[in-house]
Amino acid sequence: MMPKYVFRTITATEMRSVNRSAVLDYIRRNSPAARSMMAHDLKLSLPTVMRIVDELIEKGWVRPTGVKEWSGSRRRDLLEYHKDGHAVIGVDLGGTKMFGALANIGGEIISELTVNGHGTSGEASYAMLVEIVEKLCAAPRARGQKIRGIAVGAPGVTRAPAGIVEWAPSLNWREYPLKEKLERQFRLPCVVDNDVNLAALGEQWFGAGDGASNIVLITLGTGVGAGLIIDGVLYRGHTESAGEVGLLLSNRAELDQQYDKFGALESIISGTGIAERARTCLAGSLPEDRLAQITAQDVFDAYRRGEAWSRAVVDETVDYLSIAIINISTLLDPELVILGGGVSESADVLLPRVQARIQNILPKTPTLKVSTLGRRATVMGAIAQVVHLTSDYYVARKLA
Amino acid sequence: MMPKYVFRTITATEMRSVNRSAVLDYIRRNSPAARSMMAHDLKLSLPTVMRIVDELIEKGWVRPTGVKEWSGSRRRDLLEYHKDGHAVIGVDLGGTKMFGALANIGGEIISELTVNGHGTSGEASYAMLVEIVEKLCAAPRARGQKIRGIAVGAPGVTRAPAGIVEWAPSLNWREYPLKEKLERQFRLPCVVDNDVNLAALGEQWFGAGDGASNIVLITLGTGVGAGLIIDGVLYRGHTESAGEVGLLLSNRAELDQQYDKFGALESIISGTGIAERARTCLAGSLPEDRLAQITAQDVFDAYRRGEAWSRAVVDETVDYLSIAIINISTLLDPELVILGGGVSESADVLLPRVQARIQNILPKTPTLKVSTLGRRATVMGAIAQVVHLTSDYYVARKLA
DNA sequence: TACTATTACTTACACGATGTAATTATACGG
DNA sequence: CCGTATAATTACATCGTGTAAGTAATAGTA
Numbered sequence: 001m002m003p004k005y006v007f008r009t010i011t012a013t014e015m016r017s018v019n020r021s022a023v024l025d026y027i028r029r030n031s032p033a034a035r036s037m038m039a040h041d042l043k044l045s046l047p048t049v050m051r052i053v054d055e056l057i058e059k060g061w062v063r064p065t066g067v068k069e070w071s072g073s074r075r076r077d078l079l080e081y082h083k084d085g086h087a088v089i090g091v092d093l094g095g096t097k098m099f100g101a102l103a104n105i106g107g108e109i110i111s112e113l114t115v116n117g118h119g120t121s122g123e124a125s126y127a128m129l130v131e132i133v134e135k136l137c138a139a140p141r142a143r144g145q146k147i148r149g150i151a152v153g154a155p156g157v158t159r160a161p162a163g164i165v166e167w168a169p170s171l172n173w174r175e176y177p178l179k180e181k182l183e184r185q186f187r188l189p190c191v192v193d194n195d196v197n198l199a200a201l202g203e204q205w206f207g208a209g210d211g212a213s214n215i216v217l218i219t220l221g222t223g224v225g226a227g228l229i230i231d232g233v234l235y236r237g238h239t240e241s242a243g244e245v246g247l248l249l250s251n252r253a254e255l256d257q258q259y260d261k262f263g264a265l266e267s268i269i270s271g272t273g274i275a276e277r278a279r280t281c282l283a284g285s286l287p288e289d290r291l292a293q294i295t296a297q298d299v300f301d302a303y304r305r306g307e308a309w310s311r312a313v314v315d316e317t318v319d320y321l322s323i324a325i326i327n328i329s330t331l332l333d334p335e336l337v338i339l340g341g342g343v344s345e346s347a348d349v350l351l352p353r354v355q356a357r358i359q360n361i362l363p364k365t366p367t368l369k370v371s372t373l374g375r376r377a378t379v380m381g382a383i384a385q386v387v388h389l390t391s392d393y394y395v396a397r398k399l400a
Numbered sequence: 401m402m403p404k405y406v407f408r409t410i411t412a413t414e415m416r417s418v419n420r421s422a423v424l425d426y427i428r429r430n431s432p433a434a435r436s437m438m439a440h441d442l443k444l445s446l447p448t449v450m451r452i453v454d455e456l457i458e459k460g461w462v463r464p465t466g467v468k469e470w471s472g473s474r475r476r477d478l479l480e481y482h483k484d485g486h487a488v489i490g491v492d493l494g495g496t497k498m499f500g501a502l503a504n505i506g507g508e509i510i511s512e513l514t515v516n517g518h519g520t521s522g523e524a525s526y527a528m529l530v531e532i533v534e535k536l537c538a539a540p541r542a543r544g545q546k547i548r549g550i551a552v553g554a555p556g557v558t559r560a561p562a563g564i565v566e567w568a569p570s571l572n573w574r575e576y577p578l579k580e581k582l583e584r585q586f587r588l589p590c591v592v593d594n595d596v597n598l599a600a601l602g603e604q605w606f607g608a609g610d611g612a613s614n615i616v617l618i619t620l621g622t623g624v625g626a627g628l629i630i631d632g633v634l635y636r637g638h639t640e641s642a643g644e645v646g647l648l649l650s651n652r653a654e655l656d657q658q659y660d661k662f663g664a665l666e667s668i669i670s671g672t673g674i675a676e677r678a679r680t681c682l683a684g685s686l687p688e689d690r691l692a693q694i695t696a697q698d699v700f701d702a703y704r705r706g707e708a709w710s711r712a713v714v715d716e717t718v719d720y721l722s723i724a725i726i727n728i729s730t731l732l733d734p735e736l737v738i739l740g741g742g743v744s745e746s747a748d749v750l751l752p753r754v755q756a757r758i759q760n761i762l763p764k765t766p767t768l769k770v771s772t773l774g775r776r777a778t779v780m781g782a783i784a785q786v787v788h789l790t791s792d793y794y795v796a797r798k799l800a
Numbered sequence: 801t802a803c804t805a806t807t808a809c810t811t812a813c814a815c816g817a818t819g820t821a822a823t824t825a826t827a828c829g830g
Numbered sequence: 831c832c833g834t835a836t837a838a839t840t841a842c843a844t845c846g847t848g849t850a851a852g853t854a855a856t857a858g859t860a
Contacts, residue, residue, distance in 0.1 A: 004429040004611035006632040007422045007795045009442050012818055012845045015415040018796060019847090022407045029404040036808060042409050045848050050809075073806040074855040191800055211404035214638045226731065230630055232406040233799065237733025238614045239764045247730045247761070249723050251651040255757055263730075323649050327727055330647045330663075331626065333637025357655055361647070364639045388800030395407045396418060396796040399633065400591055400788030412816045412847055419818090436837060445819050450838070473835040474826040803860075810853070817846075824839070830832090 010394070016052075017394040019044060023052045024061055024391060027081050029211060032065045034076035053079060060085030061105075061391060083108060086390075087145035089136050090382025091129060091152045092195055092375075095170025095222065100132040101379045102139050102147070105387055107206035109376070111139035121172035130185060137186075148390050149188050151382030152178060153195035157241050163192040166240070169261070191385040194236075196243060198381030199373075200227025201234055203338050205384040207373040212335040216328055217371070218245065219341035220321075224266045226328065233395065246270070250323050268320045271296040271343050274313060281309045300346035318350060322357035329358070329366050340371035410794070416452075417794040419444060423452045424461055424791060427481050429611060432465045434476035453479060460485035461505075461791060483508060486790075487545035489536050490782025491529060491552045492595055492775075495570025495622065500532040501779045502539050502547070505787055507606035509776070511539035521572040530585060537586075548790050549588050551782030552578060553595035557641050563592040566640075569661070591785040594636075596643060598781030599773075600627025601634055603738050605784040607773040612735040616728055617771070618645065619741035620721075624666045626728065633795060646670070650723050668720045671696040671743050674713060681709045700746035718750060722757035729758070729766050740771035 010018070022042055027033045039049045056062040063082040068075035083106025091100040096119075101112040113132055120128050133150060156168030163179020165171075182190040200217040203209045215229040226243035228235045235242055246266030247259065254264040267273045274296040282291060302310035325337055339347055347370040359365050373380050387393070410418070422442055427433045439449045456462040463482040468475035483506025491500040496519075501512040513532055520528050533550060556568030563579020565571075582590040600617040603609045615629040626643035628635045635642055646666030647659060654664040667673045674696040682691060702710035725737055739747055747770040759765050773780050787793070 003426065003433075003437070003441050005422065005426045005441060006611070006613055007418075007425050008797070009419045009422045009444050010415055010796050010818095012412075012415065012816095012847090014796070014798075015410055015412065015817085016846060017798075018407075019409045022405070022409045025407055026403065026405045033403075034808090037403070041403050041405065044409050046809075047811085047849090048847055051846090070857085071807070073857065074808045076808065211406070212638075213406055228731075230635060231633070233631070233797065235630060235732075238612075238735035238766070239733055241764060242731065242733040244730055244733070248727050249650075249761070252719050252723065255719055255722060255726075255761065259761065319652050319655055322655060323652065326655075327648050328731060330644055331628075331642065331728060331731060332635075333639055333642040333644070335638035361649070361655065361659065364641060366638070385800050393799040394796060395799065396410050396414070396794060397408070397633065398414075399793040399795065400785050410847095412818090412845095415846085416817060434837090446838075447820090447840085448818055451817090468826095470827080471836070473828065474837045475828095476837065801860100804858085806856090806858105808853100808855075810851100812851085813849090815846100815848080817844100819844075820842085822839105822841085824837100826835100826837075828834090828836105830834105 014394055017392045018396045019048065020052050020055065021391070021393045021395060023049065024056060027056070027062050027079055028205075031080035032067065032069075032078035033080070034069055034071075034078055036076060059391075081106060084143045084145055086148040087141055088148055088383045088386040089133055089150045090198075090379035090386070091132060091150070092198075092378035092382075093125075093129060093152055093154050093168075093171070094195070095155050098128060098132055099375065099379060100136050101376070102136040102141070103379070103383055104145065105148075105383060107202075107380050107383055110141060111136060121170075125171045125173070126178075126181065133182075133186065147188060149190060149386035150182060150186060151191040151193070151198070151385045152182070153193055153198040153378040153382055154178070155195050157239075158192055158194045159240055160191070160193045160197075160236060163190065165192065189386070189389050191382070191389055193381075193385060194227075194240070195378045196225035196227040197234055197236065198227075198379075198385065199340060199371075199377035200229055200381065201384045202373055202377040202380030202382075203340070203371060204229050206380045207377060208338045208369045208371060209336065214332070214334040215336045215338065216332060216334045216366075217338045217340055217377075218325070218328075220270060220339065220343035221341035222270060222272055223262070224270045224341075228332070230332075231397070245324060245328070248324055248327065250320055265320065265324055269317050269324070269343075271341070274299055274317055274343070277313050277316065278310070281313060296343055297346070300349050303349055314349060318353045318357065321350065322354050325354060325368070326358055326361050329362060333364070334366045336369060337366045338369050338371055340374070340377055342375075344370050344374075414794055417792045418796045419448065420452050420455065421791070421793045421795065423449065424456060427456075427462055427479055428605075431480035432467065432469075432478035433480070434469055434471075434478055436476060457482075459791075481506060484543045484545055486548040487541055488548055488783045488786040489533055489550045490598075490779035490786070491532060491550070492598075492778035492782075493525075493529060493552055493554045493568075493571070494595070495555050498528060498532055499775065499779060500536050501776070502536040502541070503779070503783055504545065505548075505783060507602075507780050507783055510541060511536060521570075525571045525573070526578075526581065533582075533586065547588060549590060549786035550582060550586060551591040551593070551598065551785045552582070553593055553598040553778040553782055554578065555595050557639075558592055558594045559640055560591070560593045560597075560636060563590065565592065589786070589789050591782070591789055593781075593785060594627075594640070595778045596625035596627040597634055597636065598627075598779075598785065599740060599771075599777035600629055600781065601784045602773055602777040602780030602782075603740070603771060604629050606780045607777060608738045608769040608771060609736065614732070614734040615736045615738065616732060616734045616766075617738045617740055617777075618725070618728075620669060620671065620739065620743035621741035622670060622672055623662070624670045624741075628732070630732070631797070645724060645728070648724055648727065650720055665720065665724055669717050669724070669743075671741070674699055674717055674743070677713050677716065678710070681713060696743055697746070700749050703749055714749060718753045718757065721750065722754050725754065725768070726758055726761050729762060733764070734766045736769060737766045738769050738771055740774070740777055742775075744770050744774075
């Protein structure tokens with residue numbers, strides 16, 4: 001019988017990794033930071049902070065600012081996150097578009113590349129991904145940073161530790177060993193993860209996350225998905241499909257239906273679903289070809305202009321999005337709910353109304369924000385994951 | 401400005417705690433266990449395992465079995481979780497009943513005590529809790545174990561680290577510093593937590609949890625609640641109100657209602673809600689006083705006897721419970737969903753039908769089980785928390 | 801300009817933890 | 831009874847943190 005055990009052990013070197021991770025995280029979030037301040041806040045002795053900082057400087061994660069800070073007498077030497085210490089490649093592998101970026105570890109994009117409507121699948125998609133990465137590798141890097149790793153967000157179920165894409169319908173990939181292939185091709189550390197998971201990490205590190213430990217990112221685009229940051233750490237679920245909120249049910253009748261490609265909630269509040277409902281409303285009053293071109297964006301524009309037909313569509317979207325957020329918040333009690341994806345560009349219409357509905361029901365309302373990274377969220381999360389991977393990120397917690 | 405940082409640091413002693421926790425957890429789940437086996441599985445050197453085991457034996461958490469195991473040549477000395485090494489007091493503080501138990505750390509009850517319909521609130525409730533604890537302290541302990549701590553599960557929102565009951569309507573406690581009061585009174589380490597959270601931990605340690613790292617416990621009783629174990633660790637949420645699933649919404653109309661005491665889902669699938677609906681069905685066909693006595697149990701009994709009226713009530717319960725489980729699983733992707741609370745005694749009726757509904761919708765179905773601890777779940781979780789607290793439980797994780 | 805007080809940093813060393821390797825103990829099987 | 835294999839023990843190297851004492855920097859002050 002296989003033994004059952006859940007918790008891992010650590011060595012002295014890993015203890016250092018835990019502490020190094022905490023210091024790096026502190027500096028990233030609080031640049032510029034002083035050693036003595038960190039020693040105080042992080043409850044480490046000054047010599048330990050010194051040693052860790054020396055290591056971080058040596059490895060290019062952190063650097064002295066040159067500036068010194070007055071705090072009573074001898075000035076503190078200030079340190080900052082060394083954004084340009086390393087370069088990283090992140091790719092958001094969409095079903096219809098691919099978006100790749102070469103960026104520094106501060107999340108500043110050096111060079112980016114979009115392929116719209118690539119229309120590929122299977123091996124052709126892989127070839128296109130390789131081409132994008134190659135171009136980004138070749139892009140000029142003013143400060144001469146080395147590329148430290150590649151992370152890819154895939155639209156579908158992934159098994160992140162193994163780096164396998166289990167099932168990505170739009171690319172027609174099944175059990176696709178993407179990480180292994182990329183590592184062999186580029187000889188760099190690679191991470192493969194779900195696109196929405198990475199987007200959530202991106203917002204935590206560089207976007208609307210703002211130091212919160214419990215974050216839900218809801219993306220409303222072609223489909224609907226959620227990324228969960230729980231107690232500071234990305235949560236993937238038992239079979240790595242946590243956050244597949246497209247399948248959420250909002251009424252009893254939905255129990256009797258079948259959902260092959262699109263889930264119940266997805267068919268209502270995704271961009272696709274919104275456009276679909278608009279077509280039903282406008283059927284007959286517009287020519288067929290115009291009807292086919294309607295997007296969610298058009299619906300919100302019409303709503304802003306006060307066109308009557310859009311009213312019901314937007315109302316329904318507001319209601320079902322509210323139900324989803326209420327149910328997610330009820331279950332998870334996050335500090336922050338971030339709205340992302342294409343539809344979030346219409347947040348001016350949605351957000352105030354959703355907020356009102358939520359406050360009406362929930363005793364404790366999470367903060368509701370719009371993604372600040374937009375379509376770059378996944379790529380930013382990719383950068384975060386490369387930092388996790390290459391800086392040996394460990395975290396420790398005490399229970400009870 | 402307050403610095404932002406999320407992750408803690410550890411010292412050499414805390415590294416030992418991480419490893420000690422892993423070893424203790426291994427032995428608890430795999431008694432009897434051999435040192436050399438643990439060294440292999442946990443990736444620790446044998447000397448380290450030896451030292452940790454010596455410490456655990458000395459402190460009474462573990463003991464040699466005396467039995468030896470053959471594995472090719474020299475026999476292994478087997479160790480087991482020392483159930484009787486310590487005694488612990490756990491109390492489930494219900495709104496109508498209080499249930500306290502003196503148990504060993506293996507979750508075996510030495511002495512238990514129920515007070516039904518105590519009808520107290522405020523300071524009187526505290527006095528009754530103290531009386532229960534005192535009686536349990538005085539109960540004979542054959543093996544002479546010392547009581548190591550007290551944990552209390554409260555029916556309401558708690559702030560567990562501080563041990564404050566924020567709001568428990570049935571006891572009329574607000575911002576009640578329970579932990580502080582108990583520690584002063586009994587001079588023992590005390591833990592205060594939400595009753596459902598503790599029940600989830602109880603099932604993880606001693607019940608249906610079975611080594612799973614991602615568990616959702618749904619309790620259906622007077623109200624409805626959920627306890628979440630995420631990546632092996634109890635998750636409480638940003639304001640410690642994760643899992644308050646009584647408020648889950650199942651249709652659009654519910655958005656416009658007000659929920660003061662009972663949430664939307666709660667008013668349908670809780671024991672109270674089931675009985676209430678049965679009363680509506682039977683109004684007129686039964687005398688008023690008989691009607692008032694109907695319980696959820698009666699409804700399920702009638703269903704088993706094939707009485708027509710009960711059909712609709714049970715169907716509705718099945719459907720809304722299914723929706724709740726589907727939505728929770730969609731979001732969290734747990735390995736295991738456990739049904740607990742009074743209504744779970746009718747799981748023979750509910751479970752097969754719920755299972756069928758779930759499988760129809762979800763691509764990946766979590767295992768569905770009935771609580772094996774029943775009304776003792778909270779108390780068992782209380783025991784687990786005392787072990788966490790008094791054995792200095794730490795866990796470490798690597799990201800990416 | 802020198803002295804003082806104060807805070808930042810450095811160094812030396814103690815301590816606590818893990819790991820490796822050599823040694824001893826135990827038990828089966830021929 | 832001995833050989834072999836595995837378990838447990840011991841001694842010691844290594845790696846990490848912490849404490850304490852010493853050095854450096856700097857504003858204020860005499």
